[in-house]
Amino acid sequence: MHDLSSFRQNLDAIALRLADRGFTVDTGTFRSLDTERRAAITEAEKLRADRNAQSQEIGKLSKSGADTTELRERVRQMGERMKELDQKAAELEANLQAMMASIPNVPHASVPTGKSADDNVEVRRWGTPPEFSFAPKAHWDLGPELGILDFERAAKITGARFVVYKGLGAKLERALISFMLDVHTQHHGYTEMLPPFIANKDSFYGTGQLPKFEADLFKLEGTDYYLIPTAEVPVTNYYRDETLDADKLPIQFCAYTPCFRSEAGSYGRDVRGIIRQHQFQKVELVKFAPPESSYDELESLTRDAEDILQRLGLPYRTVVLCTGDLGASSAKTYDIEVWLPGQNGYKEISSCSNFEAFQARRAAIRTKSGKKSEFAHTLNGSALAVGRTWVAIVENYQQADGSVVIPEALRPYMGTDVIRAG
């Protein structure tokens, strides 16, 4: 959500940059809505001020014993007219709000201009994709062969896009979660959190999933609750409607949660394997930062995510998303893509974003130093998507005999150095 008065003041410049996203701001409609709304507010408030003054007069008069019948009737009529004006103002307000809620964030100056994912720019690359003396398999073959993934029975239990991890497969997922949380809490300065996996409407509004993206969510029938699609929702909303002491920033949280996504509109994409599921596990990093240093925090957050891949010895590259590929709330996003032999290419495993004050304004997360109060900047990034990390390990560390070697760093968590069939 944009700040209304600065949006109004910088309308043309903002509209120009939003055009780089492929978003057109209807500046004419905005201007007229904005002007009408303010006129309605002014009119209604003037009448209300008048009524308040008259009401007080009634109070004084009746105390002194004077007859106020006539005055009362006049004020009552003012009240009726007030109701009409209030209603008109409320309607205009709602229209303007609806318009503002649909306008995406302004990309940061450092974000490259482009139309689609093809225009994203690689900023660095780490590691070398493994060379195999045999034809490497994809995880959807390896998993069932090793007895560590079961798609058929998951489909029976629930349906498509669900999976059962089994045996060392389940343990690998659990080991990755513990490993990631330990690295972030012990080496990167994050505080671990275990939040609710269900959140209410206000929280989803605060981080921007509502009202626009309701179709992507699972709603709990008969309630205002939704299953979270990412820990970003509960963890960012942890401080909704609060003012944070500027001295305490940045605040850094990490959280493991399952994530639930309806994946409406992704039919036919990543249908094989566990790349795209209705439920997946993720460790998320969330930061609350002072505006002046939020871009430094984005850099370190991205490095924190990359560190997990380095420790696991998984080759990856980091790209900065271009204006056309940027999420609506984000001002700048890095995607980290891990090498997957099964796809013979790099696949997104993390997305690290700075939302600047875009979420904080919706969620009313402020920071205060001395007398000055302003909106904090919020950031988040996956570190990492656990299921896709699982895939990366199984595919990158597969051996000619069909077994999977466990990377050094994970062995204490796995209690074994290899996964074999049987």
Add this chain to the structure above:
RNA sequence: GGAGAGGUGGCUGAGUGGUCGAAAGCAGCGGUUUGCUAAACCGUCGUAGUGCCUUAAAGCGCUACCGGGGGUUCGAAUCCCCCCCUCUCCGCCA
């Protein structure tokens, strides 16, 4: 799920129809005093919208906000209705 108590500014807490954006205390901020610390004293101290003024900030007004929504009334923190949340007891339960 049942019974009861309660939700007021950063915190504690007064306030049952007009003089209440709201006493008082604490914390914060500015200052005086002080060798330092502590203490004392004086002042200041909510958020948002909107109008005027302004390059802007500041300033000066107005409006709204006492958990949320609706109602009664000329006028609501205060009365009525619905909802949410917290606490205590009971029931159920991992």
